[in-house]
Structure formats: structure tokens, C-alpha cells
Amino acid sequence: MVRKLKIVNHPEGDRPFSEYGIGVSKAGSRASRVIRALLARKEFAKSRRQWLYDGPWPQVGREDLLRAHDAAFVDEFLSDAPERILVQAYELEDEAGNPRRFDPDKAERPLRDLVPRAMAQTEGTLQACNLALAAGFAYYLGGGMHHAGRAQCWGFCPVNDVVVAARRLQAEGAVRRVWIVDTDAHRSDGSAEILLGDPTILNLSIHMAAGWPLDGPLFDADGRLARCRYPTTVDIPIQEGGEEMYCEALSRGLALLETLSLQPPDLAVVVAGGDPWEQDGLESSKLLRLTQEQMLARDLLVYDFLSDRGIPQAWLMAGGYGAESWKIPYQFLTALA
Ligand SMILES: [Zn+2]
Numbered sequence: 001m002v003r004k005l006k007i008v009n010h011p012e013g014d015r016p017f018s019e020y021g022i023g024v025s026k027a028g029s030r031a032s033r034v035i036r037a038l039l040a041r042k043e044f045a046k047s048r049r050q051w052l053y054d055g056p057w058p059q060v061g062r063e064d065l066l067r068a069h070d071a072a073f074v075d076e077f078l079s080d081a082p083e084r085i086l087v088q089a090y091e092l093e094d095e096a097g098n099p100r101r102f103d104p105d106k107a108e109r110p111l112r113d114l115v116p117r118a119m120a121q122t123e124g125t126l127q128a129c130n131l132a133l134a135a136g137f138a139y140y141l142g143g144g145m146h147h148a149g150r151a152q153c154w155g156f157c158p159v160n161d162v163v164v165a166a167r168r169l170q171a172e173g174a175v176r177r178v179w180i181v182d183t184d185a186h187r188s189d190g191s192a193e194i195l196l197g198d199p200t201i202l203n204l205s206i207h208m209a210a211g212w213p214l215d216g217p218l219f220d221a222d223g224r225l226a227r228c229r230y231p232t233t234v235d236i237p238i239q240e241g242g243e244e245m246y247c248e249a250l251s252r253g254l255a256l257l258e259t260l261s262l263q264p265p266d267l268a269v270v271v272a273g274g275d276p277w278e279q280d281g282l283e284s285s286k287l288l289r290l291t292q293e294q295m296l297a298r299d300l301l302v303y304d305f306l307s308d309r310g311i312p313q314a315w316l317m318a319g320g321y322g323a324e325s326w327k328i329p330y331q332f333l334t335a336l337a
Helices: 030-039 073-075 081-088 110-133 159-172 189-195 241-258 293-308 327-336
Strands: 137-140 178-182 201-208 234-238 267-271 313-316
Touching: 030 327, 073 081, 110 137, 110 159, 110 293, 110 313, 137 327, 159 178, 159 201, 159 313, 178 189, 178 241, 189 201, 201 241, 201 267, 201 327, 234 241, 234 327, 241 293, 267 293, 293 313, 293 327
Parallel strands: 137 313, 178 201, 178 267, 201 234, 267 313
Antiparallel strands: none
8 A cells, every 4th residue: 555655755854964074974865775665666666656755845944943942052053153053963073172074175065054954854854744644654764853952962963853843733733742752772862851841742762771872971060960861751771682672662661651641642753763773884873783673573563553543653764874774764664565
């Protein structure tokens, strides 16, 4: 039933980092690779217009970012000089202030063009949510910038598209309650910070129990709980070597999320990072090593849980690194088709 699939691709949000002088991955675009592989299958090739969405896009602006981020942060991000935030978000300097994985001489476009790239990703996430509300399911081949907090960002996440999109839909009256189900290898620390005390958007995060971003001290310099450790609604840390019980823990976590919800959500946003995969290319996610089969079981578990309850689901491809990383969204989407 390929016709029922809605796959969202926003080319502006998918520009390779090398264009900005950032040397992070030579794997090319995962989104294009997934689309190419899908089009190589007869059932997808003949119905491309039905499943592939590539515009138009809803406008996302300052007032949308303000629903998740501090005003001073938003104004700097949207100003003529967003570089400080971009250097922080993409971690382009080491502790001594020297460039890290960044060579302006190799850039084809200025660093500040990463702002429209991040805004485009937020548009993609928002549109995937719109399509999910209309059709039950949509998968955006991007998004998932869950490390961006209210006024600080890191982990390649300048703004939090996930919370921005959810709150925009709330402001429009399209939804009241939202779940975020985050299965990226790294803890969804930014979303946790922004959503602290918000009873309308509940957040599940299943992630590596150790390693980045949880490798720092428990408390910050002012003696407050470190920002990356702010609680989510359901927090599921997986210890190194705990892969065998991953799906069981996720299943119990989803049941707990439902128990904690006074009413069912109008929408679930799934941050489906591919980096828990054992063949993922990112060094910082090596403490969690799910097999390709376990990754598919993870995704189908979440999909079935939500569809059994009639909850519209917007999926975001989120993290995933290396030449083979496109296989994770591809195997999920073909399993659904
Ligand atoms: Zn990640």
C-alpha cells in the first residue's frame, strides 16, 4: 500500500555540510539515497507522486521559534550575525578556540546560510506533522534536532524543530496533546529542558545510559542539575551490552507513557535516529549497538503501538551517520509499504 505512505523531502534542509566548510561526513545525502533506493523498486517507481512530498512548505518564523527558545537566543539566531550560535551548535571550535572540523576556505556558502537550512528542516518537520494529521502517517527524511535547548544548543542542533512544530500545531488549534517518542542513541536533552513543566507534550527518550551528552558532571558550575540531565516524562537509559532487552524496555516505556497520559495524544512525533545501529559511523554512539533486525523491530514496535491506538504519527529520520546509514529508514519504509 505505497499510496498510504507519505515521505517528506525538503532539499533546502538537506544541503551537505561540506557546502558550509564543515567536514563531518563524506557519506552524502541519506535522504537522496533512501529516495533512490525506493525508486528502484517497481511499486514505488510507479506511484512516486502519491508518496513523495517535496513542497510547498509552511512558513516558519520568529514567533514559532519563540514558543521553544528564549527571545535573546532567537533574535541572535535570526540576526545578521548568527555565527556564535552556529559555532556552538555545530561544535566548530575546540576548547582553545581553534577551528574544529571547519575550514572556511573550503566553504561554497557562508556559515550563516545554516540558518535557512535549519529553518527548512523545521518546515519539513512541521509539514510531516500536518500530513500525519491528515493521513495518519508521514516520514520526514530530516529533522529531529533534539539537542537544542531554550538558549543553548549543541550536537548539530541549532533549533529544536520537534518542539517548535508541536507547539505551532497547538497554537493553531490543530492538536492539544502531543507525544514525542525519541529513539535516537543520544538522550533528548534539549527537548527535555524545553518541555520541563509542560503537561501537554510528553516526551519518551530511550538512549545510551553513558557517553555523550551524559559524560559530563551531574551538576553545573552553579550547583544546578546539569541541563543535559533534565528529566523527560519517560527516561529509558540502556546500559552498554543491554541490546537484548532494548525492545522490551521500549515496550514497557511506551506503556508507561500511555499510563501517565491523562488523555490520548492527538499526534506523536517519533525521533527515529539511526545511530543506535551497530554499523552506524558515529563514534559517540558506539555504546549502543543494535543489529539491523533489532532496528527494524524497534521501529515496527513504535509504529504498531501508535497505529493500534489510532494516534497519527510523524516520523523524523534524525541522527544517522556513515555510508550505510540510509538502510535504516529504507528498511522501515519498505516494511510498511
Ligand atoms: Zn544521535
